[in-house]
Amino acid sequence: MSHARFPQPSRRGILAAGGALGLTALLAACGDEKKSGSGKADAGDSGPWSFKDDRGKTAKQDSTPKNIVAFTGVAAALFDYGIEVKGVFGPTKAKGGKADVQAGDMDISKLTILGNEWGKFNIEKYASLAPDLLVSTMFDDAGTLWSVPEDSKDKILKLAPSVGVSVYDRQMTEPLQRLLALAESLGADVKADKVVKAKKRFEAAAERLRKVAKANKDIKVLVGSASQDIFYVSGTNLSADLEYFKSLGVNFVEPSESAKKASGGWFENLSWENVNKHAADVIMMDNRTATIQPADIEKPTWAKLPAVKAGQVIPRVTEPIYSYDKCAPILEDLADAIEKAKKVS
Incomplete structure (x- = not known):
């Protein structure tokens, strides 16, 4: 978060x-x-x-x-x-x-x-x-x-x-x-054809993500967001997207409750010097325009992260467009990333 x-x-x-x-x-x-x-x-x-x-x-x-x-x-x-x-x-x-x-x-x-x-x-x-x-x-x-x-x-x-x-x-x-x-x-x-097809695609994507997560339980996924001075590690307990992915079996890195306390339970604040605190195989990064995108992060500690070095960084649609048409690809992309990921943590 x-x-x-x-x-x-x-x-x-x-x-x-x-x-x-x-x-x-x-x-x-x-x-x-x-x-x-x-x-x-x-x-x-x-x-x-x-x-x-x-x-x-x-x-x-x-x-x-x-x-x-x-x-x-x-x-x-x-x-x-x-x-x-x-x-x-x-x-x-x-x-x-x-x-x-x-x-x-x-x-x-x-x-x-x-x-x-x-x-x-x-x-x-x-x-x-x-x-x-x-x-x-x-x-x-x-x-x-x-x-x-x-x-x-x-x-x-x-x-x-x-x-x-x-x-x-x-x-x-x-x-x-x-x-x-x-x-x-x-x-x-x-009941329009477009809506019905989008809903079926979403349901199929959810089932695929469930199967991929089950087959790759050892792949750890960290959800992050970047600002100039702080790297934020999201917990999954309050966010609708992450709660759903977790229910499908995705193995997320979870900050401790004490670490999230300052943010009301949403995320843990890390300095860039401590960005390697949590081991992860896949990193999902906040895709909103108010945040720094992975290609623009110039911190040496970021470049040294195993997931970054392995090219296993994907966008996180932090504020999804809640239509079936827009949410189905989110599940598909996460399933692809977990399925293709190498164990680097």
């Missing part, structure tokens, strides 16, 4: 004091538009819509939401089921204008980006979209919507109903099922 996954939310106000009146006007305008029907589905589209989320809260609208805003990775999952959003928040556009890894197959040029990094959220832009639904994931049991700034969440959540999908302390299959259910409620055809 990377420390980059849980940066401290900025305490700076998202709006300058001089912009407060402008926001107030936008909020009022947004309310007027909703009363007149703007941003809603066509009258014949549906009747009342509701969805109970993982906070136990039920989001409701008079008709199926159309002006949807979501965290980028959630938007990408909905897109795989045919549901397109109007706006996104979170890492969306990488350097050079290319789509971030969390944007999946979306055409980001068609999206209103409310903030291009974790915790950035332009409330004025959000209000201008006349949103009728906001969706994000949750990485704690307190119901905190991922990347919705704590210091402005009250203003944001007043504008539209919200849905939180938990990816905390459960296996990958649960958020997959929940996002599929949400997509279906929003009008997705979950």
